[in-house]
Amino acid sequence: WFSVVDVCEVLTDSVDAGAYWRKLKQRLKEEGSEVVTFCHGLKLESSDDKRYITDCSNTEGIFRIIQSIPSPKAEPFKRWLAKVGYERVQEIENPEIATKRTRMLYKLKGYSDDWIEKRMRGIAIREELTDEWQKRGANEQKDYEILTAEISKAIFGITPSEYKKVKGLKRENLRDHMDDFELIFTMLGERSTTEIHKTENSGGVSKLTQDAKRGGRIAGIAKEQLEKEIGRPVVSKNNFLPKKKNVKKLK
Incomplete structure (x- = not known):
């Protein structure tokens, strides 16, 4: 405010x-x-x-x-x-312009090309999922938040708001601070959920919520298997926030 x-x-x-x-x-x-x-x-x-x-x-x-x-x-x-x-009108008329601008902004922020590719793919998967939600009865923002939280809990064991606390984030976009594995499992959970919606022709927030839990669990099982193999948790407190400079105080 x-x-x-x-x-x-x-x-x-x-x-x-x-x-x-x-x-x-x-x-x-x-x-x-x-x-x-x-x-x-x-x-x-x-x-x-x-x-x-x-x-x-x-x-x-x-x-x-x-x-x-x-x-x-x-x-x-x-x-x-x-x-x-x-610029917004241009993006509505030609969505490719929005994609190019997003890529450029990530590049200017110092993200690697490999990370940017995963992030952009994640954005596309997320948009496909929210389109399905809208078509199938989830029309309010709170519905999206509930469904997203269910997927996140099934994958990582925590909600997005809890995840942001782990990474020390406030208003920042959580996914802009995920590493490769975090992005990959998020994509798997959301893409799986989309496919379940389509396969079962789901409708209504209650059924969509059940699907979200199942889709997220698919990614959650894969995450747990990876953690056993690499011997460390996937959820990381690391973020891409600018490093604070140490200011030397005069004695």
Whole structure:
């Protein structure tokens, strides 16, 4: 969440950002804009060390508000949002563009070509699975989360949220921090689940959940066999987070 007043202060250089936001909010309401519906009052600490109810907004809401601020400092953000929107339209019209951009981003982050190939294949398998879920009765985000958690538990013995804790992750994408084996067994579990759905023509969240457990277990058994052979667990606390630099303190 972001403080709307703080954003207004940075982008407008207003001597009274609070008054600026109140005036802007009133104008938006009069125009019938839905931007203000993205705002929620949260208690934030002020310069006097006291906590006050402050208008805050999530990322989407802040972007909407920035677009409503008539200030030269807001223009770079508006141009960037327009560029991102245009790129998204391109990706919808030609999905291959999205794939190329994703590959490029992973390359820029320092991932190996071999890892990128596995990750991209995993993305394709995941998309095929979620398409099946949507067609077969899992229409809400919470359904996807439940089904994904069942597959993960059957493979690795832990849910994705627990997995992120093992790797020391917060908002990062878990799969972007998996090694080769972790990606491979995730793909096997999800691809197996997809095939079970198709073979049995499954429908409804209850049946899909049963399939998810079975598909995940197929990968889980393979993982356990590998662990016996190599003598170590597949689940690793390793991640691809940037290494923290050790700062030497002056004595």
